[in-house]
Amino acid sequence: MRGIVGVFSELDSTVDAITELKKLRVGDVTVYSPTPRHELDDVLRHGPSVVRRFTLIGALVGVTFGYWIPIWVSDYWPLVVGGKPIASWVPYTIIGFEVMVLIGSLATVAGLFINARIPRITQTVGYDPRFSDGSFGIWVECRPDEQETVRRVLTEKGAEEVHGER
Amino acid sequence: MTALAPDPVEEGRRPNIPSADVQLPAVANYTQVTDEILNTLKLTKAWFAGLAFSVFCLAIGGTAWMYQIYMGLGVAGYHPPVMWGVYIITFVFWVGIGHAGTLISAILYLFRAGFRTTIYRCAEAMTVFAVMTAGLFPILHLGRPWKFFWLIPYPNWRLIWPQFKSPLVWDVFAILTYLTVSATFLFIGLIPDLAVLRDRETNPVRKRIYGVLSFGWRNSDREWRHFARAYLFLAAFSTPLVLSVHSVVSFDFAMADVPGWHTTIFPPYFVAGAIFSGIGMVFTIIIPIRRWFKLKHYVTLNHLDAAAKLCLFTSLVVGCAYLTEFFIAWYSGSEVEQSYFMNRVFGQWWWAAWIMLTCNMILPMLLFSQKLRRNTTFLFTLSIFINLGMWYERFVIIVPSLSHEYEPWQWAPYAPSFVDWAILVGSFGWFSMWFLLFVKQLPVLAIAEIKEIVPPKFAHRVSRRSLDGHGETPGSVEPAEAH
Numbered sequence: 001m002r003g004i005v006g007v008f009s010e011l012d013s014t015v016d017a018i019t020e021l022k023k024l025r026v027g028d029v030t031v032y033s034p035t036p037r038h039e040l041d042d043v044l045r046h047g048p049s050v051v052r053r054f055t056l057i058g059a060l061v062g063v064t065f066g067y068w069i070p071i072w073v074s075d076y077w078p079l080v081v082g083g084k085p086i087a088s089w090v091p092y093t094i095i096g097f098e099v100m101v102l103i104g105s106l107a108t109v110a111g112l113f114i115n116a117r118i119p120r121i122t123q124t125v126g127y128d129p130r131f132s133d134g135s136f137g138i139w140v141e142c143r144p145d146e147q148e149t150v151r152r153v154l155t156e157k158g159a160e161e162v163h164g165e166r
Numbered sequence: 167m168t169a170l171a172p173d174p175v176e177e178g179r180r181p182n183i184p185s186a187d188v189q190l191p192a193v194a195n196y197t198q199v200t201d202e203i204l205n206t207l208k209l210t211k212a213w214f215a216g217l218a219f220s221v222f223c224l225a226i227g228g229t230a231w232m233y234q235i236y237m238g239l240g241v242a243g244y245h246p247p248v249m250w251g252v253y254i255i256t257f258v259f260w261v262g263i264g265h266a267g268t269l270i271s272a273i274l275y276l277f278r279a280g281f282r283t284t285i286y287r288c289a290e291a292m293t294v295f296a297v298m299t300a301g302l303f304p305i306l307h308l309g310r311p312w313k314f315f316w317l318i319p320y321p322n323w324r325l326i327w328p329q330f331k332s333p334l335v336w337d338v339f340a341i342l343t344y345l346t347v348s349a350t351f352l353f354i355g356l357i358p359d360l361a362v363l364r365d366r367e368t369n370p371v372r373k374r375i376y377g378v379l380s381f382g383w384r385n386s387d388r389e390w391r392h393f394a395r396a397y398l399f400l401a402a403f404s405t406p407l408v409l410s411v412h413s414v415v416s417f418d419f420a421m422a423d424v425p426g427w428h429t430t431i432f433p434p435y436f437v438a439g440a441i442f443s444g445i446g447m448v449f450t451i452i453i454p455i456r457r458w459f460k461l462k463h464y465v466t467l468n469h470l471d472a473a474a475k476l477c478l479f480t481s482l483v484v485g486c487a488y489l490t491e492f493f494i495a496w497y498s499g500s501e502v503e504q505s506y507f508m509n510r511v512f513g514q515w516w517w518a519a520w521i522m523l524t525c526n527m528i529l530p531m532l533l534f535s536q537k538l539r540r541n542t543t544f545l546f547t548l549s550i551f552i553n554l555g556m557w558y559e560r561f562v563i564i565v566p567s568l569s570h571e572y573e574p575w576q577w578a579p580y581a582p583s584f585v586d587w588a589i590l591v592g593s594f595g596w597f598s599m600w601f602l603l604f605v606k607q608l609p610v611l612a613i614a615e616i617k618e619i620v621p622p623k624f625a626h627r628v629s630r631r632s633l634d635g636h637g638e639t640p641g642s643v644e645p646a647e648a649h
Contacts, residue, residue: 011622034196035358035617036390044387049395069319070330077327091331094414098339101407105347105400109354112396113381116389118357120382127384129365132358134196136622158625 002166003027003141005126006154011039013158014136018043020153027142027150032131040136051111058107059100066099067092125165135160188280188619192463196617200362203609203616206459213606220599227592230585231306239309243583247576248568250307252586254418255560256593257303259443260296261341261415262436262556265408266444267293268348270473271355272404275397281472283619284464287612288455289448290352295600296447297345299593304337306589333417340414347407351400357383358393358614412440419563425506426567429494435487439559442480442526445473446552451601453546455610464611467540474539477552481530484559488527506570514579515566522562525555 004027008014014031021029022043031040067089074087113119126139138159140150147164154162193199234241244251267289274282305311317338319328328335360380367373383389413433420432449470456465495507511519529551538544565580604610 009623010625013625031387032385033387033390034385035614036394037618037622040387041391046387046391049392051392051395051399055399073319073327073330079329088331091336094336094410095330095339097406097410098336098343098414101403101410102343102346105350105403108396108399108403109350112354112392115392118381118383118389120384122382131385132362132365133200 002144002164003126003139004147004150004154004162004164005128006138006140006157006159007128007130007161008136008138008157008159009134010158011037011136014138015039015043017138017154017157017159020157021138021140021150024149024153026146026153027140030126030139030141032127032137032139034132034134034136049115051108051115054111054114055104055108058110059104061107062103063096063100065103066096069099070095139165188283188468190284190464190466190616190619193616193620195623196620199613199616199620200366202461202464203611203613204363204366206461206610207606207608209606212458213602217599217602220595220602223591223595224599225592225595227589227595230588230592234306234585234589235311239307241583241585243581243586245578245580247571247578248565248580250564250568251580252582252590253303253307255557255564256590257300257307258415258436258560258564259557260300260303260593260597261412262440262443262560263447264293264296264300264344264348264444265412265437265440266442266446266448267291267296268344268351268404268408269441269444270448271351272401272408275401276405279472280619281469283615284461284466284469284611285448285452285473286615287355288452288610289444290348290355291601291604291608291610292444292447292451293348294345294352295597295604296444297341297348298600299597301341301345302593302596304334333414333421336414336417340411344407344411347400347404351404354393354397354400355612355615356608357381358385359609359612361385362613363609409437412436419567424567425502425571426491426495426510426563429491431487431490431494435484435491438480438483438487439526439556442477442484443552443556443559445477445480446549446556448473449477449545449549450553453542453549455605457542459605459610461611464616467542470542470545471536471539474533474545478530478533481526481533485527488523502572506567509570510562510566514570515562518558518562518565522555522558525551526559529555 006017008017014033018029018031018040021027029044031044033040070092071087078086080086126141128135128137131137138154140154142150151162151164242251242253267286270282270289271286271293274286305314308314316326317328317335319330328338357380360376361383364373364376364380367376413436416432416436419427420429422428452465453470456462492507492511495503498504509515529548532538532544532548569578569580571577
């Protein structure tokens, strides 16, 4: 893994640099920002996050399990009361709902971890602690022959600092 | 001509920025946010004194509990027919306190209410610690607390399972789910802030700990994209969850054929009361914090004003529920119900009922005054009355009903014992101990979210007039204002 890092203090300069890099189709661009910004989303043009699929699957598994366990317990140890069903769906909806929320939430977190690729053992390459404070950053993972172009674009667009990392 | 990013100030904020319409004029840039919020983590003598006092209160409660385990539940002041007392009152009280945290962090997030941004971290932490406190009380209430795990369904050699038609089992599911989801929601929101702590920390051991806790978070576009979606879904799950949890708690009462309990109004009545009491506790916590931690320019009077309006609204809902209860008792034609409600307000328990009505229904009416909504001394004082009033609300629901059931020969008094009061004090010690530990280890304000409402630096700025086609040539630029 080798590439160039550009540190920016202005948002619009960062957006310009990303636009230019996308236009030139050089390297793989990763953008760092202290807080999420729509301006960056717009220029990066990522598709919708797939975390929602994890949420949906988790919720469906949860609601199924949440209904299944009291129904199974009722059949396993029936308490026969005249005129009353052995397995009553009304109170079991509470269990179904709570387990749906529980498993759905945990699946959402799993979706976040898997898709955001965390936990991450190291964050040294391409990352600078200033990116969590007040600066924006662009890390371009690229071939050695593209590095000069990337450096030029980042510098021209207003990067405060540009350096190579590997 | 350089392609310019739209200026969020002039373009208007996008609807999915939850901080819309909130201004922090005294906050100039991202670094100021980081510096000022991290400054709150410095340990002070007053903090140590507060922590020591909390641990002392906790020790009082712990000692009382050990005494109760040794002597038996009889020392808790229960006498038939009043077999639910301070423990269940305090359980419902603490669960209720937790609800405002989820309202502020999740429901107001979905509603894009900007004022939540600077207060939600404290409220969310309050939720987790309040539910942790509440969860102790059903165990304290058990004669044999070491057998509480029997309520959890798991394959066991006894081949027995909990009764899923019992509200107490619903409680177990609701409270454990609420605790898990609230703690997850709090922790997920903390990850970007833990990365800030990691990057600022100079002590290698602490840096390592923050590095592990932040999961190697790097603020990359990939991480933010999935984080935003996951946070939204967690908020979407928490919203119905918070409504369900206190509804389930209310079923503990409403499912029983006891005067004053067996009514369909209980779920919305409990939820509104819970949110009202939680907002009261948010004021109790956030007003000293903004003063002692020098955060008045983050938690501004505008934020407190908006939260006070929410407090007023929930007070009106709670007041409406109180009056509806009286109306239904009269309209039902049931002598038992009518007698019970007369006894509640003019009989044996008049003093408790009037504390409840005064603190929860009458005093919050003062919030119609904008001047008072923006007076922090008033808000703090009112919040203490709300806390008191909401504890007494649960007292009024539980004790008068059990002490004044169908047959006059069943009627009996109830007086909490010193063990009850000691455990109540211990619960406040337990809650405040966790909260004090939290405020000095983790940021009390959400650093990343506050940066979202602080305008970033721009090299150039497009003027509104030029975009409208008035005056200047479209696309012309003017120098950025100094931030």
